[in-house]
Amino acid sequence: MAPALWPRLGRILWLACLLPLAPARAAAGLYELRLTTDGPATTGAEVTITASLVASDNGSLVLPADTHLYRFHWIHTPLLLTKTDEAFSSSIRVVGSVPGDFPVSVWVTAADCWMCQPVSKSLLVLPITEFLVGNLVITQNTSLPWPGSYLTKTILRVSFLLHDPSNFFKTASFLYSWDFGDGTLLVTDDPVVYYNYSIVGTFTVKLKVVAEWEQATLDAGKGIMQKTGDFSTSLKLQETLRGIQVLGPTLIQTFQKMTVTLNFLGSPPLTVCWRLKPECLPLEEGECHPVSVASTAYNLTHTFRDPGDYCFSIRAENVISKTHQYHRIQVWPSSIQPAVFAFPCATLITMMLAFIMYMTLRNAAQQKDMVEVADFDFSPMSDKNPEPPAGVRCCCQMCCTPFLLETPSEYLEVVRENHGLLPPLYKSVKTYTV
Template structure:
């Protein structure tokens, strides 16, 4: 609650996305989202029920809006830190002088997470240290929760790996233990938004593994061929003659 010497009230922030309305009471707003800020007067004894109010809203981005209603509608087009000030003019009676009260609040405007893009290849090999790169649109810091699903089979009981992201580039290190199609479930959130996405990658057996198998197979074939040749050779019996 914001306090002045004689007038008490608070600023309440609402943001509308589609059919949903969010109450932003932490001083953090999403950029490019329609915003409505309302001044709620605290006057339980109705001492100011007949007072006339004027509202001058300084959004901190060079825009100033004036009116006689305790609400203002706007949006911040860019992320950053802003100081919103409300200059409240109060005229209690017709003959009383106009009094001004100033309310001020520091706002942190963040870009909502709208897109996750996978960079680099989608083919990987078994038993190799793999690095997967992603670009995340949104204001850091962001929390990332990810997991791989072999053969894209759902895992209701499995958890995820949680990482903190302080930039827009995400690097995941993983070693695949089996070949086939693997699905990556990834969820990213910051203080004002959340986005979940899924990607599929193809994992093949490594070339070294294939060479080893072919080499082993060649050795086995050669061994069996040698055994077969030995087994199929005709046997010659030497007969010795004894001369008296």
């Protein structure tokens, strides 16, 4: 009987040892540890690290009602430790005496079984430095959706925020040396300064901070302690987009390639978006495909296939502002050219000019012929001006002369010259003197 009882007794003892482990084994994989810290910190300053046990499926699981069911275990060497345990969380406060990166690990087990499988575990690396800890913050009254970009000729607020959650530097005095990257240097005892950049560009703001305070020494005296820190941040100063200048035709034919030049009045780089619309309306988000432009000019090309009235809706934006512009254009069919409508007017003007020239030349020719007829010598034939035959001369006198003479007086004068004077009514009587 005895040999048969030993295996049964062994099984009972093994089950009895497993009973305290049942909650931990059931909880394994269902929860996770979340670590938070207020580090990094400088040497000598206190840092708080908190571990919280939470459900791994974002809260659908409910933590056990017994708050003493689990135990937190920390490994933090060589940091000095002060530990505080709460319900399902644990916090430690550590102080680093030398600079470096220190790993801090924590795991949770069942309270009654330290050697059991952990319910959850986590790890973080705590940086400890011998310098001051903080950062530079730059703000501007103008609300900008793009970080790191600011407006020129607008006041900037530059401030230094010291990271000191344990009030380690509560008795220290500070001195701040500023370098704004454009040749301007400034020394203040205030962590906040105001500055105005007047030019466009990318600048690096540098700050050197010196902290001094009194601290008790080992010989019951007081000594002056000092810590320094160097900080910097980069900022981009730009001008807002004041508008878009559009250079291009307003009248074009179908199937003719058109080029429009866009001149941007602002700081690149830019994001440009355009679309043809029947009316000049602003572009909505996602209505067209944006194009990156690295300069202040951009050429836009398009070929129209259908006639009609169109409007180019153009949107451009840089990292601090955006603007819209419109350009109307009228498209004619290629078979009906606008020049055709001007052809009848041009033809009529040409015909009028030709008629005026014809009348001018005709009047000039008539005046020349009248002068020649008036100067023609109808006297008896001579060597220079032979007398025409009687029939020709009569025809010329009867047909041509009335048309060539301008007035009846001139006509009578010509007749008088051709026919001579009438014979006198009496003959002269000769007298003789004896």
